[in-house]
Amino acid sequence: MRTIRFGIIGCGMMGREFASAAARWFHLPEMSVRPEIVAICSRTLSPEKINWFKDNLPTIKQFTNDYRELLDNPDVEAVYIAVPHNIHEELYCAAIEAGKHFMGEKPFGIDKKANDEIMACIQKHPDCLVRCASQFMFFPAVQRIGEMIEADAFGTVIEVNVGFLHCSDLNPDKPINWKRIVKYNGEYGCMGDLGPHVCSVPFRAGWIPVNVRAVLSNIMLKRLNRKGEMVPCETWDNATLLCEAKDSNSRSIFPFTLRIQRISPGQKNNWYLEVFGTKACARFSTKNINTLEILEYIGGEQRWQKIDMGHEVPFKSITHSIFQFGVSDAILQMWAGFLYELDKGNPFTKFSGCVTPEETSLWHKLFTAALESQKSSSTVALE
Numbered sequence: 466m467r468t469i470r471f472g473i474i475g476c477g478m479m480g481r482e483f484a485s486a487a488a489r490w491f492h493l494p495e496m497s498v499r500p501e502i503v504a505i506c507s508r509t510l511s512p513e514k515i516n517w518f519k520d521n522l523p524t525i526k527q528f529t530n531d532y533r534e535l536l537d538n539p540d541v542e543a544v545y546i547a548v549p550h551n552i553h554e555e556l557y558c559a560a561i562e563a564g565k566h567f568m569g570e571k572p573f574g575i576d577k578k579a580n581d582e583i584m585a586c587i588q589k590h591p592d593c594l595v596r597c598a599s600q601f602m603f604f605p606a607v608q609r610i611g612e613m614i615e616a617d618a619f620g621t622v623i624e625v626n627v628g629f630l631h632c633s634d635l636n637p638d639k640p641i642n643w644k645r646i647v648k649y650n651g652e653y654g655c656m657g658d659l660g661p662h663v664c665s666v667p668f669r670a671g672w673i674p675v676n677v678r679a680v681l682s683n684i685m686l687k688r689l690n691r692k693g694e695m696v697p698c699e700t701w702d703n704a705t706l707l708c709e710a711k712d713s714n715s716r717s718i719f720p721f722t723l724r725i726q727r728i729s730p731g732q733k734n735n736w737y738l739e740v741f742g743t744k745a746c747a748r749f750s751t752k753n754i755n756t757l758e759i760l761e762y763i764g765g766e767q768r769w770q771k772i773d774m775g776h777e778v779p780f781k782s783i784t785h786s787i788f789q790f791g792v793s794d795a796i797l798q799m800w801a802g803f804l805y806e807l808d809k810g811n812p813f814t815k816f817s818g819c820v821t822p823e824e825t826s827l828w829h830k831l832f833t834a835a836l837e838s839q840k841s842s843s844t845v846a847l848e
Contacts, residue, residue, distance in 0.1 A: 470540055471541065474556060475547035479547040484518060486500075493781065502524055505527070506530065543565055544568075546567055553569065553570075561593050568598055571658075572661050574829065575657070576653070580826055581826075584823075587822050596803055601736050602817075603795045605755070605790055608779060611670075619744055620743035622741070624721075624739075625667055625672055625710065625722075625741070627722070627724075628663060628726070630737075631735075637688075646700070653700075654683075659725045665820055667721065675711050676708060676834075677706050677834050678707045680704070685698050686698055704724075735752050754790060755775060756774065757774050775788060776789070782794070806819070
């Protein structure tokens with residue numbers, strides 16, 4: 466089995482999620498490539514953080530608070546970068562120029578200008594595999610929807626609705642963090658943090674917005690900081706984007722709605738996808754993570770059917786196909802998709818490859834237009 470030696474830059478929740486996925490790689494018995502984490506970097510390398518990684522991953526030899534030292538390490542072939550948005554451009558370009566393959570977190574640059582700089586750097590180093598993390602494409606129900614898209618099972622697309630609904634900021638007593646500060650998060654607000662997940666499947670399907678009318682909301686105007694002072698919340702809490710989209714295959718135009726909310730009463734972490742077509746319809750929500758609803762229309766009665774998806778995954782797991790699937794499984798599948806493409810040169814299937822840099826540029830174009838739409842209270846064209 467081929468081994469790819471990884472460094473992690475940013476040891477927060479998602480850095481630990483990758484570490485956990487690497488530690489359980491034997492869960493994927495048919496993979497011909499595996500990750501081995503040999504270095505970690507964090508600006509705040511506390512003894513507790515170091516010990517967590519040491520105790521669980523004895524392969525780690527380098528602990529540093531300087532990303533340059535990690536990128537200079539010849540033992541590191543690839544990196545995972547999970548850091549605040551304001552330093553994406555600096556670290557992503559440094560990783561590419563160091564000749565490292567890497568997976569980066571969304572939104573892949575704090576704004577469109579930063580994303581353009583990252584894209585220009587990628588074009589100068591075509592030998593580096595660069596992808597963006599988004600695990601939601603790897604849920605079994607979404608994989609089935611992807612198969613339907615490839616088979617043209619929906620016919621002419623009538624409407625697509627996607628969303629990511631959080632309740633994480635509903636509590637007014639929750640302290641402010643970097644995601645509520647424009648300097649670190651960027652002007653996109655919730656769009657930059659949650660919106661890329663919402664865009665991943667439609668953009669892979671070739672359903673591209675041609676215009677947008679955005680309604681953005683800043684609901685919690687102030688929050689407490691660590692000193693107990695009330696300070697401004699500068700970023701958008703919620704966003705609803707009403708678009709017309711073009712199917713890149715049929716060239717037809719249809720309504721495309723994206724809902725991106727950090728303050729959504731009754732939700733916890735609900736990602737959903739609805740596709741309505743002339744021949745079939747499908748809808749899925751992580752509220753019912755193992756259930757896919759499909760309507761296939763051939764005349765006569767219209768009947769929605771519910772399918773229990775189980776553990777049907779692109780990269781075979783030791784978990785039986787009848788068992789339930791969870792978020793940590795999706796993260797493991799996402800990393801399998803990245804390493805498979807790194808090893809083989811191409812994704813296993815169209816919808817089992819990770820988000821591409823070109824797809825990140827599409828959402829930057831959309832979110833930039835959404836900001837303009839909010840300011841002008843008008844529909845803004847993307848083409």
